[in-house]
Amino acid sequence: MQTRTKTLTSVLLTLVAGTAIVVRMQAQPPAQGRGGSPVDLPDGPGKEQVQSMCAGCHPLTNITNSRGNSQEGWDALTSGMIALPPAVKPQVLAYLGTHFPRKPGGEPVVVPGAANISIREWVVPTLGSRPHDPLAAADGSIWWTGQWGNVLGRLDPKTGAMKEFPLPTPKSGPHGLTEDKAGNIWYTGNGAGLVGKLDPKTGQVVEYKMPDPAARDPHTPVFDPKGRLWIATDGFPDFGVHDGVWATDTEGAGRAITKHFLGCPTGAELCGPVFTPDGQTLFVSVQHPGEDANFDAPSTRWPDFADNMPPRPSVVAIVKKGGGEIGS
Numbered sequence: 001m002q003t004r005t006k007t008l009t010s011v012l013l014t015l016v017a018g019t020a021i022v023v024r025m026q027a028q029p030p031a032q033g034r035g036g037s038p039v040d041l042p043d044g045p046g047k048e049q050v051q052s053m054c055a056g057c058h059p060l061t062n063i064t065n066s067r068g069n070s071q072e073g074w075d076a077l078t079s080g081m082i083a084l085p086p087a088v089k090p091q092v093l094a095y096l097g098t099h100f101p102r103k104p105g106g107e108p109v110v111v112p113g114a115a116n117i118s119i120r121e122w123v124v125p126t127l128g129s130r131p132h133d134p135l136a137a138a139d140g141s142i143w144w145t146g147q148w149g150n151v152l153g154r155l156d157p158k159t160g161a162m163k164e165f166p167l168p169t170p171k172s173g174p175h176g177l178t179e180d181k182a183g184n185i186w187y188t189g190n191g192a193g194l195v196g197k198l199d200p201k202t203g204q205v206v207e208y209k210m211p212d213p214a215a216r217d218p219h220t221p222v223f224d225p226k227g228r229l230w231i232a233t234d235g236f237p238d239f240g241v242h243d244g245v246w247a248t249d250t251e252g253a254g255r256a257i258t259k260h261f262l263g264c265p266t267g268a269e270l271c272g273p274v275f276t277p278d279g280q281t282l283f284v285s286v287q288h289p290g291e292d293a294n295f296d297a298p299s300t301r302w303p304d305f306a307d308n309m310p311p312r313p314s315v316v317a318i319v320k321k322g323g324g325e326i327g328s
Contacts, residue, residue: 039064046095049088057081057128057148063100071097081128124153125164133220135177135185143185145174152177152187152198165198168205172196176220180250181227188218188231195221195231197250208256210246217243220271225279227251228327231258232284234269243269245284247327261327262318265302265311267292279325282318289313 039060041047054060069077074096078084084092124131129149134142142155150172151164167174173191180186185198189207193216196207210218210231219234229250233243244263249255264270268289275282286302290311293299300311320326 042099044095044099046088046091049092050095053082053084053092063096066100067106068100068102069097070102073097073102074100079127080123083127120157122155122160122162125162126151132174133176135179137179137185138183143177143179145177145187147173147175150174152185154200165200165203165205167196169194169207172207175218176232178221178223178229180223186221186223186229188221190217190219190234193218195229211256211258218246219269220273222273222275224275224282224325224327225277226325226327230261230273230275230282232270232273234271242266245270245273245282265289265300267299267311268302268313275326279327280319280323282326284316284318286314286316 041051041060041064050063051060054063071093075093078093078096124144124146126146126149129146129151131153132145132147134144136142140157142157144153144155145151146153146164149164150167150170152167152174153162153164155162167189169189169192171191172189172194174187174196175190176188178186180197183200185200187196187198188194189196193210194207195210195218196205198205210216217234218231220232222230224230224247227250228247230245230247232245242263242265245261246258247261248258262270262284264284264286266289268291269287270284271287272285273282289302290298290300295310298311301307301309302311303314304312318326320328
């Protein structure tokens with residue numbers, strides 16, 4: 001039986017789907033949003049419970065800036081995060097549904113004509129683990145990273161069977177996933193500055209710290225056709241360094257020795273690196289360039305570099321001069 005700890009305002013023990021969830025009392029800091037600014041929730045029955053339970057895992061701006069929901073919708077949403085104790089669940093859901101109802105606009109447009117669509121959802125074993133970056137493996141399984149649960153997970157979509165693999169370094173923040181030719185699952189631990197490899201057959205995990213101290217926040221991994229591992233990063237601007245892409249061999253003399261291949265504009269992060277099958281083009285996504293400044297005084301005007309244009313996120317295609325495989 002797996003035991004998980006959640007922070008609430010009282011000591012409770014509840015059983016959900018055969019899993020024991022231990023809830024312990026712990027003093028809560030002032031409710032905050034992203035960046036540490038205070039968030040003042042509307043008064044009403046259930047406010048204290050929402051403030052203490054929700055702020056224990058994520059900023060309250062996730063609620064106040066959301067599109068809102070019905071009481072039933074909040075029930076469906078929160079059930080994938082935490083098993084609300086029966087004693088407080090009705091009040092919490094009523095509070096959310098009353099003070100944060102569904103906002104008008106943005107409703108889906110029904111397309112005329114017949115359409116056959118099947119959507120299946122699976123609730124991961126560790127609630128509130130923030131499942132991230134699903135990966136379809138060669139054997140048909142689906143993998144995910146439990147970023148806040150410090151686990152990797154595997155789903156057999158045919159049977160619905162799930163298994164989670166705990167990671168050795170606490171709070172490593174697993175993020176991106178990729179699979180090598182031997183079926184090993186590689187992941188980035190952006191909370192601990194590492195790259196890990198999981199052998200699904202044995203459950204063994206091997207971790208590699210990023211050798212280059214500049215590669216602080218490994219984000220998204222991908223293999224090129226020759227089996228080299230490429231890693232995009234996020235989070236450097238906090239330390240005055242720009243994000244980029246690093247590459248490393250996973251075997252031989254160059255194993256785990258990272259080389260800086262590409263840097264992105266100030267204030268941006270690089271995400272989603274992907275190679276064409278021939279290895280001659282590398283696509284990367286540049287997110288929020290110039291985030292470290294403001295519209296009136298931008299730190300960059302990438303990619304247009306025009307006085308009347310602000311910085312813009314973009315997808316970039318990288319090719320080698322004269323042709324050939326990237327990195328050759």
